[in-house]
Amino acid sequence: ATNDEVPRVPRRTPMACQFCRGRKLKCDGGRPSCSNCNRRGYPCVYVPVYVTSPYLRTFSDHSLQF
Numbered sequence: 605a606t607n608d609e610v611p612r613v614p615r616r617t618p619m620a621c622q623f624c625r626g627r628k629l630k631c632d633g634g635r636p637s638c639s640n641c642n643r644r645g646y647p648c649v650y651v652p653v654y655v656t657s658p659y660l661r662t663f664s665d666h667s668l669q670f
Contacts, residue, residue: 622649 617633623641624631631638634648641648 619650619652622651 617631619633620629620631621633621638621641623629623644623646624638627640629640631640634642635650637648640646
């Protein structure tokens with residue numbers, strides 16, 4: 605790649621809507637309705653998901669099955 609060619613890095617959507625999350629589709633994060641929901645005429649609902657750092661978790665949080 606030359607200096608004029610910048611490699612495209614896909615932008616990560618901060619949050620996927622419930623429909624895209626359930627169907628494991630790529631959500632564009634459009635508001636008030638993403639393109640997948642808009643195309644299908646579904647209500648587009650965003651529910652915040654709180655992610656905890658894996659460093660803050662303890663082994664008691666995981667059920668270890670062998």
